[in-house]
Amino acid sequence: MVKSAPPPIASRKPSKVEGLKERSNFLREPVATEILEDTTHFSEDAVQILKFHGSYQQDNRDNRVKGQEKDYQFMLRTKNPGGYVPPQLYLVLDRLADEYGNHTLRATTRQGFQLHGILKKNLKAAIAAIIKSMGSTLGACGDLNRNVMAPPAPFKNKLEYQYAWEYANNIAELLTPQTGAYYEIWLDGEKAISAEENPEVKAARQRNGTGTIFHDAEEPIYGTYYMPRKFKACVTVPGDNSIDLYTQDLTLVVITNDEGELAGFDVFAGGGLGRTHNKEETFARTADPICYVAKEDVYDLVKAIVATQRDYGDRTDRRHARLKYLIHDWGVDKFRLVVEEYFGKPVEPFKPLPEWKYRDFLGWNEQGDGKLFLGISIDNGRIKDEGNFQLKTALREIVEQYNLPIRLTGNHDAILYDIEPDNKQAIEEILNSRGVVTNPGQIDQLARYSMACPALPTCGLAITESERAIPGFLERIHTLLDKVGLKNEHFVVRMTGCPNGCARPYMAELGFVGSAPESYQVWLGGSPDQTRLAEAYIDRLHINDLETFLEPIFVFFKKSRKKGESFGDFCNRVGFEAIREFANSYKPRTVGGVGKARHRITVRDDVYDVLKEAADRQGKSMTDLVDEALKLYLKAE
Structure with a gap:
């Protein structure tokens, strides 16, 4: 056969891409021709073939100016089976991030690295340097x-x-x-x-x-x-x-x-x-x-x-x-x-x-041959220097000084290994002096198990923010959990700027999927061990409505959970109908009996359905839509 x-x-x-692959002469053209041209970007046909070589053409939407050319730049993705990054390759990637990129490295959710901000004129030099350092970008993207x-x-x-x-x-x-x-x-x-x-x-x-x-x-x-x-x-x-x-x-x-x-x-x-x-x-x-x-x-x-x-x-x-x-x-x-x-x-x-x-294997661990490994939590996989937090500098110093290999994780963290026990204290001091926490117990637990994709401003598919938004979301969730008496509770939160799911939000206990500017589809019911799909609970939640939306769900969880039951398992067990029923009858709390409560009104089910459909169509929250309608109605009266 x-x-x-x-x-x-x-x-x-x-599809059109099938024709491009057929005419590419096994991934050569039009990339081979256009890389020699003195331009800032590739043609649309070349962009599709370029993906097979490990690069996406992007433009920085933060820098768009009407009437001017897009701010074209390239993302390079490495291919590292099992997340293995030898020390010489890591140091080259660190250098390339500064020399050609945006001074950061991004650990991916598939155990590779991404370099962002590379200009077309530097693309060949960057890829060549990676190849010569025992790395590769071939097949990191593409069909x-x-x-x-x-x-x-x-x-x-x-x-x-x-x-x-x-x-x-x-x-x-x-x-x-x-x-x-x-x-x-x-x-x-x-x-x-x-x-x-x-x-x-x-x-x-x-x-x-x-x-x-x-x-x-x-x-x-x-x-x-x-x-x-x-x-x-x-x-x-x-x-x-x-x-x-x-x-x-x-x-x-x-x-x-x-x-x-x-x-x-x-x-x-x-x-x-x-x-x-x-x-x-x-x-x-x-x-x-x-x-x-x-x-x-x-x-x-x-x-x-x-x-x-x-x-x-x-x-x-x-x-x-x-x-x-x-x-x-x-x-x-x-x-x-x-x-x-x-x-x-x-x-x-x-x-x-x-x-x-x-x-996630964070913290210090014995690797079984007398040596140690250290799992380091990286917020959203972004290795950078920012103020007193200088993870990028710390990792470079450690890899240079001790020649350590790295294994990237599926949760965009990093593991340094083959560490001699005598070097543990010195490595700990380098990290601590740069503001990097190594004790898993001192890491924020919501952040520890969360993931977000890069999204805006560089991903062309992003509908809304993700990496830049999730820290604020987690802080607000923390505040809300504290308010309802779940101060030490944590669960798997994942966020993406579009429905393609690069940070795997559909397996999370609480997943946010970009659906409109400043709005997200919300998924509930995944398991802490990522063995069950979550389900879409609401199609469009505006960021301003986060607390109003989550508070009744968290209160229901606190009141009705079984002993030791996780948030995702609870949502899956009780079902969405029970959650909605509780949320619809819930009266918001105030802290200590004081504070500004959100006023609530009830509408008939048929009105609610029409309202929800209109809100989704217009990309607004139902609260904002009702507020606008009532103001117009009362003004007319």
């Missing part, structure tokens, strides 16, 4: 396999973690684009010195007989058209959900035998969070258990899953192109049967797994 192109779909043309995640904890005495890192690297290697375009454009054809390719992985990439590869092609796995959309993968160990395994297109779970040796992998597939407001055909989805695969067959099974999505994924509608939609439309059983055709034999049954738990 040999596949060569997507199955034809009657009367439906492939192919993205960064392969793995648990970041550097346990040297736990074989399952060693296997997870090894196979995260191997799967990343297996699915790396083979086109020569990357080195031709950014290093003038000179391939960087790199570690010898794993011969087992190299053989697996070329192995065929069931239609998983294209013979004698520059891209044996991807072919001319690459994937229909992005493809996200991770490798983890039983019980460790530090990488949001249910949100991935493909998850491998290490399974060991009684001696602790690698036997094979449980396989999940079909997770993904991107969606579009007001388009019900787009939705967030958690991955399904698919099968078990022995270690000697794992590369062939990965290729079979990739080939199934490559050949049957929707190439006409990019909103419907992720693997999650294929599995949703087909069902798991049909998907499994097609994968078996590519695999060449039946798959084995999924093996039982323990309960999943989220851990």
